[in-house]
Amino acid sequence: MAIKIDKNIHLPTGYGCGDAVEIRQVFQGMEVSDSFFIADDPTKKSQQSNLIYRARRAGIRVSTRKAIENGVDGFRVWRVK
Numbered sequence: 001m002a003i004k005i006d007k008n009i010h011l012p013t014g015y016g017c018g019d020a021v022e023i024r025q026v027f028q029g030m031e032v033s034d035s036f037f038i039a040d041d042p043t044k045k046s047q048q049s050n051l052i053y054r055a056r057r058a059g060i061r062v063s064t065r066k067a068i069e070n071g072v073d074g075f076r077v078w079r080v081k
Helices: 017-028 047-057
Strands: 035-039 062-069 072-079
Touching (some): 017 047, 035 047, 047 072
Antiparallel strands (some): 062 072
């Protein structure tokens, strides 16, 4: 089986490396008990895990819970420490 290699296909900047600095700044701008809502994105299965990982890398503890807001499924992220 031959695998075709594509060239000049740009990496999307979802919650990957392109937004890491922005995510870190959001967490650092939060005070304990602040939270934000993230809508579920079926194309990003590890979205919740990725946010928790980024928070830990920034030295921040967070807690997440599934939520439905305005009819949209997703999860809410709270800064806890």
